[in-house]
Amino acid sequence: xxxxxxxxxxxxxxxxxxxxxxxxxxxxxxxxxxxxxxxxxxxxxxxxxxxxxxxxxxxxxxxxxxxxxxxxxxxxxxxxxxxxxxxxxxxxxxxxxxxxxxxxxxxxxxxxxxxxxxxxxxxxxxxxxxxxxxxxxxxxxxxxxxxxxxxxxxxxxxxxxxxxxxxxxxxxxxxxxxxxxxxxxxxxxxxxxxxxxxxxxxxxxxxxxxxxxxxxxxxxxxxxxxxxxxxxxxxxxxxxxxxxxxxxxxxxxxxxxxxxxxxxxxxxxxxxxxxxxxxxxxxxxxxxxxxxxxxxxxxxxxxxxxxxxxxxxxxxxx
Ligand code: FAD
Numbered sequence: 452x453x454x455x456x457x458x459x460x461x462x463x464x465x466x467x468x469x470x471x472x473x474x475x476x477x478x479x480x481x482x483x484x485x486x487x488x489x490x491x492x493x494x495x496x497x498x499x500x501x502x503x504x505x506x507x508x509x510x511x512x513x514x515x516x517x518x519x520x521x522x523x524x525x526x527x528x529x530x531x532x533x534x535x536x537x538x539x540x541x542x543x544x545x546x547x548x549x550x551x552x553x554x555x556x557x558x559x560x561x562x563x564x565x566x567x568x569x570x571x572x573x574x575x576x577x578x579x580x581x582x583x584x585x586x587x588x589x590x591x592x593x594x595x596x597x598x599x600x601x602x603x604x605x606x607x608x609x610x611x612x613x614x615x616x617x618x619x620x621x622x623x624x625x626x627x628x629x630x631x632x633x634x635x636x637x638x639x640x641x642x643x644x645x646x647x648x649x650x651x652x653x654x655x656x657x658x659x660x661x662x663x664x665x666x667x668x669x670x671x672x673x674x675x676x677x678x679x680x681x682x683x684x685x686x687x688x689x690x691x692x693x694x695x696x697x698x699x700x701x702x703x704x705x706x707x708x709x710x711x712x713x714x715x716x717x718x719x720x721x722x723x724x725x726x727x728x729x730x731x732x733x734x735x736x737x738x739x740x741x742x743x744x745x746x747x748x749x750x751x752x753x754x755x756x757x758x759x760x761x762x763x764x765x766x767x768x769x
Pocket of ligand 1 (some may be wrong): 657658659660661683684685686687698699700701702703704714715716717718719720721722725735736737738741753754755756
């Protein structure tokens with residue numbers, strides 16, 4: 452079977468969920484070969500093997516930390532040259548998309564970004580994309596070179612499938628552009644202790660109906676009782692009630708959790724674009740005519756300041 456390169460997103464060897472999703476999709480089109488750059492390859496290999504990586508190509512170098520994406524592109528290209536894969540899959544993060552685009556240019560291939568599904572086809576892998584604020588679903592394939600495909604987080608549920616996950620060292624020589632842009636400093640954002648929005652299994656979002664930053668604790672308390680991430684509509688973000696990093700929608704993040712709870716959100720198409728692939732959708736809104744109710748599995752017509760605290764108390768008793 453042809454090999455498929457999977458770029459590993461990890462923090463010091465702790466593999467992040469989008470990579471497990473990529474491995475799951477990669478198995479549909481070939482044998483996944485993971486590319487792990489930076490520290491922790493041995494630790495990561497156990498997880499990568501558990502999700503189907505037949506091999507882990509690992510490289511560690513100060514360049515990956517000190518400089519922006521180009522050293523990583525050099526390494527991914529080295530893996531590409533070593534394997535001659537049938538496709539290259541990269542997570543659809545800001546960094547992932549830049550790495551994928553640069554690789555595609557270098558190897559003279561077509562690229563598909565923000566795929567939400569992947570299947571094998573007679574003429575190569577076929578990717579599904581959700582476009583125009585999720586109004587259409589398209590299927591595309593790359594017609595030139597080796598397909599480079601970025602896949603949105605939460606597009607599929609990771610499925611384990613044990614494979615060897617043998618670590619092999621990847622020889623990388625960095626081009627002169629690798630050190631063109633240096634990282635000057637890194638300031639991690641203060642952690643809320645909640646799951647990452649795009650990776651969370653449950654998301655509770657608040658909109659204009661929350662009516663002020665000082666009221667968002669109502670949403671946070673429900674989120675904490677469920678172990679959920681907190682999202683916000685653009686109206687809540689534009690009003691300065693919640694950070695833009697938590698915005699869900701066309702100009703925010705796309706989430707696809709098992710459960711999405713929309714509170715005080717009307718359900719504009721641009722908001723739907725970021726959440727409508729959620730598995731179960733619940734809305735709490737005092738307007739029975741709000742468009743969000745067209746989309747939901749369960750809807751509660753009521754004042755969120757009445758409903759949400761009761762829901763939080765109920766969840767806490769379970
Ligand atoms: P509203 O539409 O004002 O709805 C508030 C809802 O709260 C109403 O349905 C109301 O009945 C309900 N409500 C009020 N009080 C209560 C209460 N006490 N209890 C219960 N319910 C209550 N929007 C996004 O969200 N994400 C995006 O990424 C995004 N990108 C955009 C990109 C473009 C190019 C454009 C033009 C718009 C974009 N928007 C986006 C904005 C979008 O069109 C809507 O304006 C926005 O989603 C509305 O947010 P909302 O639902 O919180 O507010």
